[in-house]
Amino acid sequence: MNARHKSSVLWGLVGALAFLVLVQGYHLLVAPLTVGPPLVGGVALAVGALAAGLTHVLEPRINGRS
Numbered sequence: 001m002n003a004r005h006k007s008s009v010l011w012g013l014v015g016a017l018a019f020l021v022l023v024q025g026y027h028l029l030v031a032p033l034t035v036g037p038p039l040v041g042g043v044a045l046a047v048g049a050l051a052a053g054l055t056h057v058l059e060p061r062i063n064g065r066s
Contacts (some may be wrong), residue, residue, distance in 0.1 A: 002057060012052025019047040 001009075024039055027033055033040070 006057065007059065008052045008056040011055040012048040015051025016044045016048030019044050 020040070021035065023044075
Protein backbone atom coordinates (compact mmCIF):
# COMPACT_ATOMS: atom_id res chain seq x y z
CA MET A 1 0.00 0.00 0.00
CA ASN A 2 1.51 3.30 -1.03
CA ALA A 3 1.45 6.43 1.09
CA ARG A 4 -1.49 8.00 -0.75
CA HIS A 5 -3.74 5.00 -0.17
CA LYS A 6 -2.69 4.70 3.45
CA SER A 7 -3.42 8.39 4.00
CA SER A 8 -6.88 8.03 2.44
CA VAL A 9 -7.75 5.02 4.60
CA LEU A 10 -6.58 6.77 7.75
CA TRP A 11 -8.60 9.91 6.95
CA GLY A 12 -11.62 7.68 6.39
CA LEU A 13 -11.07 6.14 9.82
CA VAL A 14 -10.76 9.60 11.36
CA GLY A 15 -14.01 10.68 9.69
CA ALA A 16 -15.92 7.62 10.91
CA LEU A 17 -14.62 7.92 14.46
CA ALA A 18 -15.34 11.67 14.54
CA PHE A 19 -18.93 10.96 13.51
CA LEU A 20 -19.27 8.36 16.28
CA VAL A 21 -17.88 10.84 18.82
CA LEU A 22 -20.47 13.40 17.71
CA VAL A 23 -23.25 10.84 18.09
CA GLN A 24 -22.07 9.97 21.61
CA GLY A 25 -21.85 13.64 22.55
CA TYR A 26 -25.38 14.23 21.30
CA HIS A 27 -26.61 11.22 23.24
CA LEU A 28 -24.92 12.36 26.45
CA LEU A 29 -25.67 16.09 26.30
CA VAL A 30 -28.95 16.47 24.42
CA ALA A 31 -31.18 13.40 24.25
CA PRO A 32 -31.05 9.69 23.52
CA LEU A 33 -31.19 8.83 19.84
CA THR A 34 -34.34 7.35 18.38
CA VAL A 35 -32.40 5.26 15.85
CA GLY A 36 -30.66 1.98 16.56
CA PRO A 37 -26.96 1.14 16.62
CA PRO A 38 -27.03 -0.63 13.21
CA LEU A 39 -28.19 2.55 11.50
CA VAL A 40 -25.61 4.67 13.34
CA GLY A 41 -22.91 2.16 12.37
CA GLY A 42 -24.03 2.21 8.75
CA VAL A 43 -23.92 5.99 8.63
CA ALA A 44 -20.47 5.93 10.25
CA LEU A 45 -19.26 3.54 7.55
CA ALA A 46 -20.72 5.79 4.87
CA VAL A 47 -19.06 8.86 6.39
CA GLY A 48 -15.75 7.01 6.54
CA ALA A 49 -16.02 5.85 2.95
CA LEU A 50 -16.91 9.35 1.79
CA ALA A 51 -14.01 10.88 3.71
CA ALA A 52 -11.58 8.29 2.31
CA GLY A 53 -12.85 8.77 -1.24
CA LEU A 54 -12.73 12.56 -1.12
CA THR A 55 -9.27 12.49 0.41
CA HIS A 56 -8.02 10.18 -2.30
CA VAL A 57 -9.44 12.36 -5.07
CA LEU A 58 -8.52 15.75 -3.62
CA GLU A 59 -5.07 14.98 -2.15
CA PRO A 60 -3.11 15.79 -5.34
CA ARG A 61 -4.91 19.11 -5.74
CA ILE A 62 -4.29 20.07 -2.11
CA ASN A 63 -0.59 19.29 -2.43
CA GLY A 64 -0.33 21.33 -5.63
CA ARG A 65 0.01 18.40 -8.03
CA SER A 66 -2.58 18.13 -10.77
